[in-house]
Amino acid sequence: MELPSGSLFLLGFLLLFAALLDLAAAIRFPDRIPESGRRQPNQPLRVAVFALGSFWRSEATFGCLPGVVRTSVGYAGGSKTNPEYRNLGDHAESVQVEYDPKLIQFKQLLDVFWASHDPRQVFGQGPDVGNQYRSIIFTNGTLEARLAAASKEREQTKSRGSIVTTQIQQLGTFYPAESEHQKFELKHNPFLLQLIGNMPEEELMTSSLAAKLNGYAAELCPPRIQKKFDAKINEILKNGWPILREV
Numbered sequence: 001m002e003l004p005s006g007s008l009f010l011l012g013f014l015l016l017f018a019a020l021l022d023l024a025a026a027i028r029f030p031d032r033i034p035e036s037g038r039r040q041p042n043q044p045l046r047v048a049v050f051a052l053g054s055f056w057r058s059e060a061t062f063g064c065l066p067g068v069v070r071t072s073v074g075y076a077g078g079s080k081t082n083p084e085y086r087n088l089g090d091h092a093e094s095v096q097v098e099y100d101p102k103l104i105q106f107k108q109l110l111d112v113f114w115a116s117h118d119p120r121q122v123f124g125q126g127p128d129v130g131n132q133y134r135s136i137i138f139t140n141g142t143l144e145a146r147l148a149a150a151s152k153e154r155e156q157t158k159s160r161g162s163i164v165t166t167q168i169q170q171l172g173t174f175y176p177a178e179s180e181h182q183k184f185e186l187k188h189n190p191f192l193l194q195l196i197g198n199m200p201e202e203e204l205m206t207s208s209l210a211a212k213l214n215g216y217a218a219e220l221c222p223p224r225i226q227k228k229f230d231a232k233i234n235e236i237l238k239n240g241w242p243i244l245r246e247v
Contacts, residue, residue: 051092051136052117053125056184058095064215067104074176138171185218
């Protein structure tokens with residue numbers, strides 16, 4: 001029996017409605033995400049500043065450490081406004097270390113600080129003699145000041161015959177040094193600069209890879225990391241000189 005046109009329209013509508021109900025039943029809507037399960041924003045980086053002699057070598061010392069993201073050199077600890085390399089007044093050559101506190105702690109940076117220079121030498125390190133080469137731990141707040149003081153006491157107990165001259169100061173203004181002093185060890189290795197594609201100056205300043213390679217160029221990376229760089233560079237040379245982007 002042939003259905004009237006109005007009945008055909010109604011039947012089609014009912015079939016379409018039923019299909020939509022089946023589709024809705026098949027879709028699983030997500031449960032409400034509880035507040036505790038939401039992704040938390042990334043923990044911000046922290047900054048530490050140290051003075052331990054020539055800042056060229058100091059920057060290389062910290063650049064390779066796991067958890068260190070960026071490094072830069074500059075002037076801190078004095079009263080002169082806008083110091084310069086040839087006219088830094090009473091400031092000390094310093095290194096600024098930006099680090100991820102989930103991967104490395106301030107206490108570990110202090111261990112590297114003590115192991116990387118002679119804190120008993122007065123106003124100098126090795127052949128570099130002068131007030132700008134004095135040993136200083138700059139602190140941000142009470143907790144860091146306590147950690148610095150405790151670490152200095154431990155260092156002093158290692159030698160009763162000489163005095164640890166390291167100063168502990170609240171961090172004031174850190175003045176970045178001129179561009180030619182940044183990543184000094186890396187810039188004096190044309191091979192490594194070419195290997196990373198001859199980064200422009202502003203990129204070298206903020207690059208984590210450049211910070212690590214700066215330490216590698218000075219042969220100051222931990223042995224495991226130094227060997228990792230060796231292997232990666234050998235692999236690149238073997239395969240035809242692509243640009244090094246990460247290790």
